Amino acid sequence: MADLAHSLDWSLLRAFVAVIRHGSLSAAARALRLTQPTLGRQVRALEEQLGEALFDRLPSGLRPNARAMALLAQAEAMDQAAAELSTALAGNPDAPSGTVRLSSSEIIGTRVLVPILGDLAISHPEIEIELSISNTYENLLRRDADIAVRLDRPAQEEVIAQRVGELEVGMFASRAYLKRRGMPSSLTDLGQHRMIGPDQDQRAMSIIMERRGLPLSRGLFTFRSDSRLAQEAAVRAGIGIGPIRTFEVEDDPEMVRVLPQGFVERLPIWVTAHPDMRHARRLRVVYDAVVAGFRARFK
Template sequence: MALPEEPSWDLYRTLLAVLEEGSLSGAARQLGMTQPTVGRQVETLERLLGVPLFTRSQLGLAPTDAARVLRPHAEQLRAAAAALSRAVGGSADEVRGSVRITAAEVIGIEVLPPILASLRDAHPGLELELVLSDRVQNLLQREADIAVRMVQPTQDALVVKRVGRIGLGLHARADYLARRGTPATMADLDGHALIGFDTEAPFIRLMQEDLPVHRGMFSLRTDSNLAQLAAIRAGFGIGFCQNALARRSGDVVRVLADHVALHLETCIVMHEDLRDVRRYRVVFDALVEGLSRHVDVT
């Protein structure tokens, strides 16, 4: 008996694009295809799998349960395909080809650019891909090659280098404090415009073990650390930011340093299969060296 035809990666890539864009036209733009081609590929995948993947609604294409189940597997296929492309981008002995780095927004925008610029100057054959997300990318599934992590990884099969602790504290712009007064105790924060989180992430829950902070006390709530930093620099009020970044700003002042002193453990991580490929090792070492200059600012 003939085996059923196995769906190709191209079909799963199309499925993922439709899931992400919510329409055939959006997926066509993302993939550089025509809308009818995308529609035919979805129909082909449905036929091969024997299940419907989308239903039409007033809001566009609605994924079925089968499509939602397939999505994380399609994302893994995409990550694996990208990793394969990067793997053949240079030999094991060359510092040439693509390296995909993931980091949190603040680190990626405020700290990494000069490190990456120096790295690229030293190794012009490198092609660097920077993924900024506060979601922890899965290195075991090769969503990225190297990660800057603010938590100690627990998975096996990873090379981990702890570079130190990044100090966090409460800060405000000097002219804000001149207008509103500088708090001397935690109780003095009452009446100040405070900047903080919107939802309780795991780090927030850990912070709450030592500090009596809650969502309702903030005048500006956002889960973007980058937006919080921008608000502090704009003089909105008092908020949390990395001490090194506050010092760099010049006009941002730390407050209540004796009462609020938090730290983020900082690690550089990569899959152990990459440790002997020179371009990954060079990027890994450059990140360790560069981030070491940023940590331990208390």
């Protein structure tokens, strides 16, 4: 067995692992960018080296037998070690690598953060990204996320935080809606219009309306959703008037700002991170890229 371990062709081991992972010769061949006959020959060659069958040949394809499943864990470990060695030899051993988890609201996350992360993926392919899209704040100190983009200053004093810009929110309507219903001339006129707003989570809108002396009630909104994307889509569809982050519609001629002097809300943008960011290169690289990206976008 020792002689076999030294003489084993690792490409055959890779073929064995791929067939089990992907469930068929055809799927494994696509994953490895090989032809199906070539992969089949590699599987047979491995079985010949071991002196025993690893798969049952069925009309539906290959089915790993008990011996194959017993070898799988060790084979996967060897395959992973070979992949890591290949990466180290081909790349920069000093390059930051590993997983970084970020958290952001859906509008900021999808419209701003993802493009920034796209550029980062090109310059630092060794870093893996997990992005949690949620309008609720995740606890950085509890490591729910490594980095978060938020629209108010974090309450946890221990976290690292930088203010990177300002987000403006205004009231908007589609041209089609205003053609049907007319343009409101004052904030109080909004009560005579179809309004788009929150469903269950009314805290942020309540604060905004109270600043303007307007009472907030669920009945004020004829279209309700806690999704900012759904609110924006409703405004674009001509359902009514609703709050939108101005950067989302700045190049859309069909969207019209309503009461631009009477309704202007500016929200600070903060990029926050767990204190470990100072000591983990992958976290520092991602944090610096996010800060620079937001500052460039929201000068």
